Amino acid sequence: xxxxxxxxxxxxxxxxxxxxxxxxxxxxxxxxxxxxxxxxxxxxxxxxxxxxxxxxxxxxxxxxxxxxxxxxxxxxxxxxxxxxxxxxxxxxxxxxxxxxxxxxxxxxxxxxxxxxxxxxxxxxxxxxxxxxxxxxxxxxxxxxxxxxxxxxxxxxxxxxxxxxxxxxxxxxxxxxxxxxxxxxxxxxxxxxxxxxxxxxxxxxxxxxxxxxxxxxxxxxxxxxxxxxxxxxxxxxxxxxxxxxxxxxxxxxxxxxxxxxxxxxxxxxxxxxxxxxxxxxxxxxxxxxxxxxxxxxxxxxxxxxxxxxxxxxxxxxxxxxxxxxxxxxxxxxxxxxxxxxxxxxxxxxxxxxxxxxxxxxxxxxxxxxxxxxxxxxxxxxxxxxxxxxxxxxxxxxxxxxxxxxxxxxxxxxxxxxxxxxxxxxxxxxxxxxxxxxxxxxxxxxxxxxxxxxxxxxxxxxxxxxxxxxxxxxxxxxxxxxxxxxxxxxxxxxxxxxxxxxxxxxxxxxxxxxxxxxxxxxxxxxxxxxxxxxxxxxxxxxxxxxxxxxxxxxxxxxxxxxxxx
Numbered sequence: 341x342x343x344x345x346x347x348x349x350x351x352x353x354x355x356x357x358x359x360x361x362x363x364x365x366x367x368x369x370x371x372x373x374x375x376x377x378x379x380x381x382x383x384x385x386x387x388x389x390x391x392x393x394x395x396x397x398x399x400x401x402x403x404x405x406x407x408x409x410x411x412x413x414x415x416x417x418x419x420x421x422x423x424x425x426x427x428x429x430x431x432x433x434x435x436x437x438x439x440x441x442x443x444x445x446x447x448x449x450x451x452x453x454x455x456x457x458x459x460x461x462x463x464x465x466x467x468x469x470x471x472x473x474x475x476x477x478x479x480x481x482x483x484x485x486x487x488x489x490x491x492x493x494x495x496x497x498x499x500x501x502x503x504x505x506x507x508x509x510x511x512x513x514x515x516x517x518x519x520x521x522x523x524x525x526x527x528x529x530x531x532x533x534x535x536x537x538x539x540x541x542x543x544x545x546x547x548x549x550x551x552x553x554x555x556x557x558x559x560x561x562x563x564x565x566x567x568x569x570x571x572x573x574x575x576x577x578x579x580x581x582x583x584x585x586x587x588x589x590x591x592x593x594x595x596x597x598x599x600x601x602x603x604x605x606x607x608x609x610x611x612x613x614x615x616x617x618x619x620x621x622x623x624x625x626x627x628x629x630x631x632x633x634x635x636x637x638x639x640x641x642x643x644x645x646x647x648x649x650x651x652x653x654x655x656x657x658x659x660x661x662x663x664x665x666x667x668x669x670x671x672x673x674x675x676x677x678x679x680x681x682x683x684x685x686x687x688x689x690x691x692x693x694x695x696x697x698x699x700x701x702x703x704x705x706x707x708x709x710x711x712x713x714x715x716x717x718x719x720x721x722x723x724x725x726x727x728x729x730x731x732x733x734x735x736x737x738x739x740x741x742x743x744x745x746x747x748x749x750x751x752x753x754x755x756x757x758x759x760x761x762x763x764x765x766x767x768x769x770x771x772x773x774x775x776x777x778x779x780x781x782x783x784x785x786x787x788x789x790x791x792x793x794x795x796x797x798x799x800x801x802x803x804x805x806x807x808x809x810x811x812x813x814x815x816x817x818x819x820x821x822x823x824x825x826x827x828x829x830x831x832x833x834x835x836x837x838x839x840x841x842x843x844x845x846x847x848x849x850x851x852x853x854x855x856x857x858x859x860x861x862x863x864x865x866x867x868x869x870x871x872x873x874x875x876x877x878x879x880x881x882x883x884x885x886x887x888x889x890x891x892x893x894x895x896x897x898x899x900x901x902x903x
Contacts, residue, residue, distance in 0.1 A: 408786045419793045426463040430471025437473040452886040453777045456803040466790040480801045484813045487802045488840040491847045498850045499528045499782040501799045505632040509654050523702040539703045542689035549856050551683040555595050560868050562605050563588040579895035589716035592861045597704040598664035599687040621653045622712045630888040665701045707854050715858050717889035718775040724892045725769050727877035736762050740871040747872045760830045764822035770844040775889045777805040779846045813838035874903045
């Protein structure tokens with residue numbers, strides 16, 4: 341044993357054995373061999389291969405100093421050992437990784453949401469999924485009360501496991517560029533806290549959000565005009581309409597994060613044009629990042645073709661961000677401050693406050709990386725649910741017709757605030773068909789979860805796609821009912837709705853930084869579309885699957901007619 345540590349009883353020993361151990365330690369304390377009654381020997385059963393430390397005597401004070409405080413609590417001492425948490429048993433050598441392998445595996449990447457549900461059905465409210473090559477154990481937690489406890493007990497720098505490929509890119513491949521400024525995605529601890537504290541105020545300020553209402557409305561107007569041009573003889577949109585939604589999302593993000601119109605909605609883009617290259621790079625990321633993140637990570641050990649292309653794409657995004665941030669800096673230098681029109685842009689605020697182009701560049705890159713797929717795939721899901729639920733679509737349309745008698749009325753924040761049913765519809769789609777199938781944390785302290793001793797370093801997964809659909813936390817969970825989100829004065833219906841069962845943007849210090857922009861973009865699009873158009877879907881129903889996000893799997897051939 342290289343480092344002495346005194347821990348609470350672990351392993352697969354019975355409760356009776358644990359009690360016996362405590363009595364033995366108590367007797368030793370009475371002899372003076374162990375002056376601190378809170379100290380305990382590190383003893384594990386033969387299955388762990390770790391024996392009691394032979395050098396314990398005489399080093400009690402050092403051991404006590406390194407013992408986590410929770411180990412002396414009744415909650416920890418009465419909890420079951422980590423090894424007894426139920427879950428699929430790993431095979432020798434292959435562990436549980438084989439379950440996601442081609443041919444021999446049980447599941448594919450698109451099954452990830454179903455896997456979450458199957459694990460809960462088979463094993464219960466907590467499931468240990470270990471034996472994953474190159475990855476720590478995954479601990480699935482399906483108890484909303486325990487999820488709430490995990491969130492509320494985390495410190496000021498929560499560790500959120502996310503995108504190992506991006507972590508390697510930032511910290512290894514392009515350390516020359518990022519250095520100590522890793523950003524807010526794929527970065528943890530104090531570096532994350534310091535960077536976020538420098539950018540979150542301008543990102544979350546309501547004045548910043550209000551500034552982008554009209555620019556994003558203009559982009560959405562252009563998108564709807566393009567949609568009408570894409571309609572065929574049956575008034576249906578093309579099979580690859582999801583690509584058009586990605587373009588709209590890119591254009592919106594570019595306007596917010598880079599202070600420019602990228603040109604992604606232009607017709608007849610040439611293959612070598614910058615907008616088309618941006619679209620292609622984003623599409624590649626959407627189609628392939630899930631493979632890097634969820635399958636065996638061979639790219640960590642040698643440069644696979646997929647990893648090589650990923651790095652090339654990331655370098656391209658960095659160069660695009662640098663180009664437009666530098667342009668914004670030049671505008672600020674040459675522009676007379678007295679001639680500025682209203683509120684500065686997000687990019688301008690960050691540049692002026694930090695005096696550092698790199699901070700603005702990294703912030704823009706992170707907003708683009710996390711926004712492209714989440715917003716566009718969420719919109720795909722919402723449009724599909726609207727098209728297949730005509731009654732709900734009519735409720736939203738009637739609300740919009742009342743608020744906007746003239747469909748050409750410009751949107752305002754005050755008008756958006758009154759679109760109660762539209763916003764409730766969005767929340768209900770997120771509850772039943774959560775685009776992000778789960779959130780998570782890497783535990784930074786030993787914890788007791790669902791009655792088990794869980795060591796730090798384990799990745800806790802909070803599968804919102806499952807908990808949001810559990811009767812224990814949501815009344816009549818299998819029914820699509822937006823009214824559950826409304827206040828009584830707006831037509832809300834009473835019922836149970838656990839606040840931690842459905843958290844599409846996460847919770848706490850690491851809650852999604854761009855959530856207000858995401859909400860604004862989706863509300864604008866749905867308001868503009870449904871005020872003047874009816875959406876239908878007259879084809880075979882689509883299943884949902886995971887590419888990287890959870891969304892309808894198949895052509896979105898919507899019929900779009902003016903009303």
